[in-house]
Amino acid sequence: MNSARKINKEVIQSKFSHIFGGMYFDHLIDGGVLKIGIVNSQANQAAIKEIADKILYNDKVQFYxxxxxxxxxxxxxxxxxxxxxxxxxxPISYTSLSVRNNNIIVALKQTDDNLTKNLNDxxxxxxxxxxxxxxIVTETSRSALTRPLNWRFTLEYSR
Incomplete structure (x- = not known):
């Protein structure tokens, strides 16, 4: 993970930010793979090779x-x-940047065709x-506000 930060800072952000689509760690592939997004990857094979050559364990890196x-x-x-x-x-619950899907997620509290059209426009x-x-946040849900952030900590609250 530290080498990913170093590559991001020293190589990608300094030289390839104009084609960098983001990166994330996919835990589900071969024990973990660093995924690096490149805009128009077919046309940027030389950049991909240069980035891959700077990564020590480049067998654990995939470009998309x-x-x-x-x-x-x-x-x-x-x-x-x-x-x-x-x-x-x-009625918007949250917004989020999805590196994996290369888009912005806008979560609505309920279906609203007019709002969807307006946001798209x-x-x-x-x-x-x-x-x-x-x-819906409940005391037993995985997203409960009282869920420990670390095994050593719990949050106290009053009802």
Whole structure:
């Protein structure tokens, strides 16, 4: 993981940020694989080779094709978050940048075709993955607010 941070900082962000689509660690493939997104990966094979050559264990790295750079997604997420902040009455649960899917997730509290259309028109349907997700937090749910963040800690609360 430390070598991934180093590669990201010293190689990708300094030289290839214009084609970098993000990276994540996929625990489900061969005991763990670092996935690096490259915009138009077919046309950027030389960059992929240069990045791979700098990685010590490059057999644990896979490159995948993306449409947008990580910077473009961060900018779009900031635009959407600003819109949500200025329109608190909208039934939006959360927004999130998905590196794996190379898009922005906008979770609505309930189905709203008008809002979906407006969001797609405002921010570009190609950037968005609009879904309905209104999680219910209970004391026994995995997302419970009282769930320990670390095995040594628990959060106290009053009802």
């Amino acid at each position: 094709n993306t449409k947008y750079t990580y910077s473009q997604l961060k900018e779009k997420l900031a635009e959407i978050n600003n819109f949500v902040k200025n329109n608190p009455q909208l 405002l921010f570009g349907a190609e950037f968005l993955n609009i879904t309905v997700d209104n999680p």
